Amino acid sequence: MNDERLPRDLVWDGPHASELALTAIADGQEAIVDPEAVAHVDACDFCAGRLGRAALLSAAVGEGIRAARPALASTPERARAAARPWAALAAGLAVAVLAALPSVHHVQHLVAYAVAFATRGVPVLARGGLALASSDAVSRALPAATLVASALLVTMGLAIARARSRASEGSMS
DSSP: OOTTSOOHHHHEETTEEOHHHHHHHHTTOGGGSOHHHHHHHHHOHHHHHHHHHHHHHHHHHHHHHHHHHHHHTSSHHHHHHHHOTHHHHHHHHHHHHHHHGGGTHHHHHHHHHHHHIIIIIHHHHHHHHHHHHTOHHHHHHHHHHHHHHHHHHHHHHHHHHHHHHHHHHHHHO
């Protein structure tokens, strides 16, 4: 196998040429495709039709790029702006900071809440979790709770599926 060619498993999709091979051929890069695949595309009506569609798509994309290129670089300012988006990002960040200024006084309340939760709430939750985890009643009830929770999830899933199927049937008519 030539190192400049695509591997065989990327060139073939069952008995026909793969999309990758067809795209390469449509772009005029037959040299990277196995010659057997190129011959197959020439002989197979199915692959030839797919090649035609790939070539049309490639041509349309090329035209779109050629049409967009002058619009992007029509002025030196646009070309510089496209090359360096940092000014636009900095301006957006500045606007976001300015918009947040009226709510800055709420930040100290949030910090005080976080400190109180960390010093008082977390230890209470940890002690409660340990007490529940070591409880015999919880360990005996856990299998039943798991079964009930599973049944509830399945029931909710069925209800949602039925509601969605009814809504889609209603929208079709």
